[in-house]
Amino acid sequence: MLQVNHERVAKLLQGLASFTDSEEGVTRLAYSPLDKKAQSWLLEQVQDLHLQIRTDAVGNVFLRRDGKQQLLPPVATGSHLDTVIHGGAYDGMCGVVGALEALYMLQDEELGRSIEVIIFRAEESSRFGFATMGSKLLTGSAVPEQLNKGAKKGDISFIEALREWGCNPDAYRDAVIAPGSYKCFAELHIEQGKVLEQTQHQLGIVHNIAAPTRFKIHIKGVADHSGATPMGMRRDALVSAAKLILAVNEAAETEKANGSVGTVGVVDVEPGSINVVPGAVTLWVDVRGVDKASIARVLQSIREQAENVAVCDGVGVQIEMLTADSPVALDKALAAQSEAICTEKGFSFLHMNSGAGHDAMHMTKICPTTMLFVPCRAGISHNPAEYASTENICRGIEVLAEVLRREAN
Known part of the structure; x- marks a missing residue:
């Protein structure tokens, strides 16, 4: 097997980072013209x-290197190219570039099975409100109509974006891959947390992936003049929303020992004028964890607080569920294989869970799946300061390439 090319890896990552809609960090939203330009360049x-x-049929891209036994299910790897708004240059891109570099490393190898690198569409939820959309559609975990209600104000719908990309959303069933179509799937990713850096481990071997439950909380009050409406006569939707933001935080705080977290990431306020008491607010909520019972308790606490706020404040409160994914356990045998490879190469490793969701969580539905984490500086991700050293990334690529080599033979 050939050596990993540090210079090529750095060049590809830097090149992808140049395709951005923002001066600060990397903004490359799913199914946007920049998303397509970045992919074409790569x-x-x-x-x-x-x-x-x-x-x-939904825009996922497959790059295949044929093996000698082309009728056998291939080995798959990959990640995504889209980013959050003002994101970083490594989340997702590390896995795509790493997969391609692994193929460079395997150029001198005769492989029994084919290897496919997958570029998943729309892993991030920044544009359409749903995460891992490409892998959900690929594995039959969702249909376009289900993913069509989360677009931000002023943007086109997901189905419209599919058509603009050149896809036919009516043919989405053609994109579904049946279980057993791949021998296995492996994804390389930055950790997006501080654990590896703080424990000084070089690689993370992932065993479980936390799953997001995402929903909107709609609060309906009464829009009134901010000067002419006495404080005791208001039904201020934003004040009620503030109570529910705290309720989300408190519900998750009580379950922190079980690894559950809760976040209100978007607050839409109407009419959004400084001299008008807010009449309507929508909160976009993300709850996730690796313990189903813990997640259920967080959600129940939020529902109870929503009912209390509605009664006490005299406002309407409605919860609109967007998605409720289940935590996912990855393949133990593949994790053991990664451990053996790390040991052979003298790399320090840590068995760990992923607090963030990834395309790998859906690939478990169709084949054994594994993930490798590389450290990122200060655990920062989804932020312009996101950074992973080329040395750390290439160490992960070395292990990934060996996983692919062993699984393809």
Whole structure:
């Protein structure tokens, strides 16, 4: 097997980071023109790999290196290229670039099975309110209509975006991959947390992935003049919303020992004028964890507080569920294999869980799946300060390439 090329890895990551809609960090939303330009640029850079390229009905891209036994289920790897608003240059890109670099490393190897690198569409929820959309559609975990109600104000719907991308949303069933179609799936990713850095481990071997439950809380009050309406006569939707923001935080705080977390990431206020008492507010809530019972307790606490606020404040409160994914356990045998490879190479490793969701969580529905984490500085992610050293990334690529080599033979 060839050596990992540090210079090429750094060049590809830096090149992808240049495709951004913002001066601060990287903003490259799913299904946007920049998303397509970044992908096209990357595919041009790796033409010398001579991969077969296909795109499915919802925009996921598959780059295939044929093995000697092409009728056997291939080995799969990959990640995503889209980012959050003002995000970083490593989340997702590390897994795509790492997968392609692994293929470079395997160029001198004769492999029994084919290897496919998957570029999943719309892993981030920044544009359409749903995460891991490409892998959900690929594994039959969702249909376009289900994912069509979360677009931000002023943007087109998900189905409209599919059509703009050149996809046919009516043919979404053609994108579904049946269980057993892949031998296994492996995803390389930055940790997006502080554990590896603080414990001084070089790699993380992931065993469980926390799953997001996402919903909107709609609060309906009465819009009134801010000067002419006495304090005791108001039904201020934003004041009620503030109580529910605290309720989300408190519900998650009580379950922190079980690893559950809760976040209100977006607050939409209407009419949004300084001299008008807010009449309507929508909170976008993300609750996640690896313990189903703990997540259920967080959600129940939020529902109870929503009912209390509605009664005490005289406002309407409605919860609109967007998605409720289940925590996912990854393949133990593949994790053991990664441990053996790390030991052989002299890399320190930590068995751990992922607090963030990933495309890998849906791939478990169709094949054994594993994830490898590399440290990121100060655990910062979804932020312009997101950073992972080329050395750390390439160490992860070395292990990934060996996993792919062993699984393809």
